[in-house]
Amino acid sequence: MKRIAVTGLGAVSALGASTDENWQAVSAGRGGIARCVIGDSPYGPGGLELPMARVAEGYGAALDEALGRPTSGGLDPFAAFALAPALEALEQSGLRGDAVLKERTAIIFGHGQGGLATLEAGYERFFGMKQARMHPSTVPKVMVSAGVSAAAMAFEIRGPVFSISSACASSAHAIAQGAAMIAMGQVDAALVGGSEAVSTAGSVRAWEAIRAMSPVTCRPFSADRDGMVLGEGGAVLMLEAWDHAQARGATILGELVGWGMSSDAFHITQPSPEGQARAIRQAATQAGVLERDDILISAHGTGTPLNDAAETSSLVEVFGDRARAMPVIATKSAHGHLIGGSAALQSVLGLRALAEGLAPPIQNFTRRDPACDLDLVVGEARPITAGLLLQNAFAFGGLNVALLFAAPSGGS
Incomplete structure (x- = not known):
């Protein structure tokens, strides 16, 4: 089984339009959550004001400039939020335009829901405005594979290209799938990650209906936490066979040393600590780091x-009391929940935390909850000496993924 190097990172969110901008914000304790009014269309039920983390306006123009041609206008926002980080990761890796790798590179993105903005605009046109004809670009913009298809065409990548959809675990599954293909020798490199753009009127109302949304802000692990905050954006990692990256003198940003996947087979929305623990234990066992x-x-x-x-509970089940001494970060408190794109963005920020030796603080934290007795990084960023990053992703339907990364000098 080949080792998996990380040689490129890309990110966009409410915190910024690059990995550096996102990292600088979270490490300094700056957040992108703000109150927004959603759904004030004349065809809807009226505006709803809630905290959200939305990407800044002008993003499409910036993407077009980066690609050197108009592209964003033909994409739903969720696809654009994957394409720009893919460009950033590809350029950092030094593989853009590599003739050999064009057929030995995969693109795998994860998305929970796909082109909701396009879908809702079409429904408004059809049901609200009573227009019989839908926009001709509706289908290619709505399809969940729109992002990977756009990336394949933009970068002339002819290897395996497909999307994965598993709700909030989507981009974590995409990362694991790309790693598995490299490990087995099917490809030499893989652009993996995900994105989401679900802060549309109908989507927000749907999330509100299941009482998942906080009316205040996202406060992970705080005793008064009362729900999540939706976010927009995406992130992409360039994974590469370790020997291939070394042979070409690439800068290795980290190593993916283990991944675990499980299903709770329990409840459509309620999490199971046992199911989560199986994924975490599987990743740690594969990496050989269960005792670290x-x-x-x-x-x-x-x-x-x-x-x-x-x-x-799942962390304590796997690591015992040692789990309570491991530093814990939760960056959704800054960039919101990107649904299918969250795990990729959190992986990017976690890898930067390893590289910088600095754990960003959990934002909006108020007071401790005895049920969450972990070593939470709160207040301000904390220097760390960790050699490993555990990235958890748990989704509705009981779908769990755990990813274990190592710093370049902290492998298994």
Whole structure:
């Protein structure tokens, strides 16, 4: 089985339009959550004001400039939020335009819901405005594979290209799938990650209907946490066979040393600590690090009462009391919940935390909850000496993924 190097990172969110901008914000304790009014169309039920983390206006123009041609206008926002980070990761890796790798590179993105903005605009046109004809670009913009298709065409990549959809675990599954293909020798490199743009009127109302949204803000692991905050954006990692990256003198930013996947087979929305623990244990066992203590935990950390308590229990089940001494970060408190794109963005930020030796603080934290008795990084960023990053991703339907990364000098 080939080792998996990380040679490129890309990110966009409410915190900024690059990995550096996102990292500078979270490490300094700056957040991108703000109150927004959604759904004030004349065809809807009226505006709803809630906290959200939305990408700044002008993003499409910036993407077009970066690509050197108009592209964003033909994409739903969710696809654009994947394309720009893919460009950033590809350029950092030094592989853009590599003639050999064009057929030995995969693109795998994860998205929970796809082109909701396009879909809702079409429904408004059809049901609200009573227009019989839908826009001719509706289908190619709505399809969940729009992002990977756009990336393949933009970068002339002819290897395996497809999307994965598993709700909030989507981009974590995409990362694991790309790693598995490299490990087995099917490809030499893979652009992996995900994105989401679900802060549309209908989507927000749907999330509100299941009482998942906080009316205040995202407060992971805090005793008064009361729900998640929706975010927009995406992130992409360039994974590469370790020997291939070394042979070409690439800068290796980290190593993916283990991944675990499981299903709760329990409840459509309620998490199971046992199911989560199986994924975490599987990743740690594959990586051979089950007994190590130098682990930075990047929690799924949605800020919902059930999730954060269940995640605490799953960590203690796997690592015992040692889990309570491992530093825990939860960056959704800064960039919101990107649904299918969250795990990729959190992986990017976690890898930067390993590289910088600095754990960003959990934002909006108020007071401790006895049910979440972990070593939470709160207040301000904390220097760390961790050699490993555990990235958790848990989804509705009981779908769990755990990813274990190592710093370049902290492998298994």
